[in-house]
């Protein structure tokens with residue numbers, strides 16, 4: 001499949017609002033195939049609930065798996081798919097590096113919500129090049145707990161947050177802008193954008209892959225969000241000399 005890049009209008013929209021909704025990034029057939037891969041993976045790993053601490057005890061669940069490229073080669077191919085990396089290059093620049101990825105399946109009727117938050121506090125970087133692409137493998141209307149955002153909130157920079165979930169109560173989920181999506185759509189957003197999502201109350205699962213990417217020259221400000229596969233180049237090159245170090249040359253803690 002040929003690369004996709006953002007149009008000048010889409011780029012302008014991203015700059016202003018901190019996100020862009022790319023419709024039809026994947027074909028419906030591709031999305032359906034990745035949906036099957038995701039649900040087969042969920043069957044293999046079994047119970048693996050990732051409901052956030054503040055949302056536990058309310059009868060909801062969400063299945064997740066980090067770094068799915070280590071579970072199925074189909075996901076390795078998706079990480080390098082030029083439709084994904086082409087849009088990422090339109091936002092980040094020519095060099096795009098994987099930080100981590102995670103599959104989420106919000107089960108029918110009781111799929112856990114995500115409180116409104118920024119991704120920034122989990123893995124702060126000096127130049128804020130970090131973006132997430134949320135790729136939808138099935139339709140995500142509002143009643144399925146689609147993504148909700150506070151457009152333009154990335155311009156506020158890092159915000160003071162509450163608790164382990166880095167919740168931002170001044171941005172209520174109910175009044176945030178819903179972004180209903182179709183199977184194959186992807187939403188690209190900066191890690192400073194305030195976002196969350198509601199409960200899946202529908203009778204079908206919501207299935208997504210979130211791919212977090214950065215410019216390899218953007219320095220992490222903290223340690224501690226390592227992930228299998230972190231540092232893999234998805235597009236372009238890593239120009240830093242220190243990245244080209246043999247294992248025995250690398251500093252150990």
Ligand SMILES: O=C(O)CCC(=O)C(=O)O
Nearest residue numbers: 104114146147195196197
């Ligand atoms: O998939 C969603 O609805 C949101 C996921 C999210 O906000 C996160 O993992 O940080």
